[in-house]
């Protein structure tokens with residue numbers, strides 16, 4: 268199995284004080300058996316408030332479930348451990364997490380550099396929401412260090428990185444970009460949704476903050492919407508903690524439970540996603556109806572070497588362009604049977620979609636507009652033969 272030379276595997280201590288690897292941490296970090304009953308799985312604490320033993324006499328540090336809930340704490344501790352950060356925060360969605368980062372770490376007048384092929388919802392947040400509050404942004408090709416340097420100014424307070432990007436699967440060099448941003452006095456945020464901490468650990472590469480849509484690979488079963496933020500530095504973590512509570516877009520205990528249940532199998536699921544995606548990418552690359560395959564694991568991908576350096580493997584997302592144009596791409600999406608036509612990604616089931624008309628419709632007419640003949644696959648953990656046969660029949 269390929270392992271990137273710049274990839275630092277998760278290693279941290281759980282309750283026994285010894286260092287453990289990623290999957291051991293995923294199963295155990297923040298999840299000590301319940302002291303009262305010995306329950307192996309952290310219970311769903313469906314409670315809004317907590318009895319105090321006299322005014323201010325908190326039993327476990329909890330006073331109100333927006334501020335803190337033990338089920339949510341278990342998830343937050345686990346994710347902070349897996350990303351190698353000081354503190355984690357669980358949110359109601361990925362975009363709630365992103366919004367809280369912007370409010371906690373930026374002020375009106377500040378400037379942010381974002382990827383010119385950022386996730387459509389991230390772009391909309393900057394363009395339609397944050398801009399109204401005076402946060403300025405410039406989209407830049409973050410695969411190109413010089414192009415990013417050229418748009419940074421004295422007012423640039425944040426560099427927003429997404430890698431691999433959605434839906435073009437471009438690869439940005441986190442370490443080099445973090446260096447550049449820090450020299451300019453900017454904070455570095457990495458959206459690690461596509462890779463998950465199993466494949467990529469941005470804080471070890473110099474990023475300050477990691478954000479996730481846990482709706483995707485971290486939850487992994489398409490049954491819950493959620494987000495997470497992990498910070499490296501205590502002062503940034505304090506600002507995030509204050510805004511997490513003050514803005515209130517927190518994950519509920521049921522959602523935290525489902526997400527944590529997903530996290531336990533993240534390592535085994537990701538390996539299977541990667542195995543299948545590698546086969547799908549090779550199959551598509553050899554198919555006559557396919558004009559171009561975007562998968563960082565292919566040696567023809569422009570970001571292959573950088574991905575090889577900073578990622579453990581190349582992930583479960585594959586995009587490709589249909590040789591016969593937009594209508595052929597749209598029709599193909601309606602013809603698959605094992606791949607379900609739908610938005611979202613990162614679940615155990617394979618999904619297919621047309622970014623131009625679905626997930627990225629909000630980027631139409633902007634510099635972030637995606638090719639009309641592009642099809643995006645979220646390759647699931649089904650049997651590879653079934654996935655390849657389905658694509659073969661749908662491509663015709």
Ligand SMILES: *Cc1c(COP(=O)(O)O)cnc(C)c1O
Nearest residue numbers: 360361362386433460480482493
């Ligand atoms: C889905 C997604 C988000 C937004 O997360 P939600 O949970 O849908 O709010 C952010 N970034 C990326 C890369 C995504 O794929």
